[in-house]
Amino acid sequence: MAMELDKLDRRILSVIQKDARRAAELIGADIGLSASAVQRRMARMRDEGVITAEVAVIDPKRAGHPLTMIVDVEVERERPELLASLKQWIAMEARIQEAWYVTGAGDYVLVVVARDVEDFEALMQRLVSDNANVRRFQTRVALSTLKRGMLIPMEPAD
Amino acid sequence: MAMELDKLDRRILSVIQKDARRAAELIGADIGLSASAVQRRMARMRDEGVITAEVAVIDPKRAGHPLTMIVDVEVERERPELLASLKQWIAMEARIQEAWYVTGAGDYVLVVVARDVEDFEALMQRLVSDNANVRRFQTRVALSTLKRGMLIPMEPAD
DNA sequence: GATGAAAAGCCGTAGTC
């Protein structure tokens, strides 16, 4: 289950993480492999969990969620059971796209999308009222999104 | 080109943004539509740019980039031409996954993945040496990733 | 153990009603 990826695996990944609909035959032609070999490798990487998912990327603006916020959340670290329920809360909230627990002053960093300011404010109010260990939070509004993606760099080297 | 999405469109999106490989027939069965109707809607949404891309999601740890950093970059705002070249620099750097220009003290927020600390340090050194308008930056290391995705909330309501 | 070639099945596409 914890196989190493070889050069060909990485070249396949570098293609499909930009375009998952690309035909295996075309990928194979680029990297010198038959279509079936490409598909077998893809199936293996799905099984092993290297490929987590294959998803459609939606334009947030077109989908009615034009606002993006970066929120730093400061929490009390004293009570571990409250941290666990905060994690669950975050997992449940569809508007919270990304969340990291980071070094620093007991902080979580959240990336949040919202329909509008009211929508966002309501979410933040629920954040503090539902989670007693949230001390304070600081919001930064994304004025423009320069880059958005989850592309993992794939070095050609082996 | 700027059509509104109806309830069925949104239900299709809510499925394929989690699983783009799901057959149109199965999606249609769930939402009460024929396979061809689902496909036609998907084709239309691709044309209109609602569906930006269909991509494979890779586990960063398995792909040799286990570290994630959140970097706040403070820039001088005086020279607009330097801002433009910084944007280009960010766009070119594969390790920078996400970048927002945010409200606050002339800040960019970056999400960066790296192989190890040295790899990350080298990137940050190039950031400051290649971009004269970068005043300072502050790094927070992601100790754990609670959530990662680009799922746009899809309200069932119409 | 992985590959390439061919067969079979499934899915997406396009045209029609």
Next chain:
DNA sequence: GACTACGGCTTTTCATC
């Protein structure tokens, strides 16, 4: 929006290295 026929892609099998 549904139905049908077609073409293409994926999946499986099999022989080979």
